[in-house]
Amino acid sequence: MCCGGDCMALVYVVDDELNVRRIVKKTMENEDNEVHTFVTAEEALEEIEKRKPDLLFTDLSLPSMNGIQFLKELKNRAYSIPVIVVSSDTSPESMRSAFKAGIVDFLTKPFTPQEIRDAFELALREEDSIYKRAREIRRLIEEGETGSAESLMSELFSDFPGSPFPHFLYALLVAKEKPKIAIKHLKASLSLDEDFKEASDELKKLEE
Structure with a gap:
């Protein structure tokens, strides 16, 4: 992932609400990112197998596979993708499960474009800090x-x-x-x- 707006990030948005997909897509495209949207986790997983995004936005209430199951599946497949949850489900149990699954941030619906931008910046910092450093350490170990x-x-x-x-x-x-x-x-x-x-x-x- 690129930092400080120096280059374009590939962003996936998973939500069954058309309005939410449109708002996140428009906000992220205004920041010069490439954005693809999906209605289900299954569709997103199929695309992730072909091309891994730099950042993922997902709802928790999804048709078929729900958001928590989706997060667990990403982890099971060893995809270290920074994830931001965008959801109206703010129960303590859901939030705890999401953060336990390793998400970067949790945005509550309805949200503003500025909240999306702030979460994106947080994800950039997270990726630059722990994930990037972890990948570098693994490379050094392997070599x-x-x-x-x-x-x-x-x-x-x-x-x-x-x-x-x-x-x-x-x-x-x-x-x-x-x-x-x-x-x-x-x-x-x-x-x-x-x-x-x-x-x-x-x-x-x-x-x-």
Whole structure:
């Protein structure tokens, strides 16, 4: 994703209300982004398989697969896409489930174009901070640059103490040489996010 308006972002909007799709699409296109809209989560998932967006807006009340199921499916497929929920369902349980699934922001319907722009800016910062840094650390681990990976990871632990990512990444770093420590960190990662499929899969491999 691009920061500070330097380049265009690919944005997907998933909502069964035509008016909502139009408002978000127009607001994001006015910020020079490419926007595609979908009525169902299934349609969006089909498109995501072909082309992953930089940002996703979704309602929770969707036909067929609902928003929470959609968020879980994105996680199960290991798509690290910043998500903003736009919904009239503001029950504590729904909001808790959405944030637990890793969303960036939760906007309540009705909303203003400015709220959409503010949420977009927040998503840019989030992507630049945790997701981008996590991807860089994984690249360093895969390329065997363990010293650099460890240095960046220590900053990630410090900046995002409540995130499951630092524990998961540290487990990947030490899995071969220190499997017991890796298991400990994978369990810590899952305690912060019990639906973190990659952490769960890695834990199963190490415990076999």
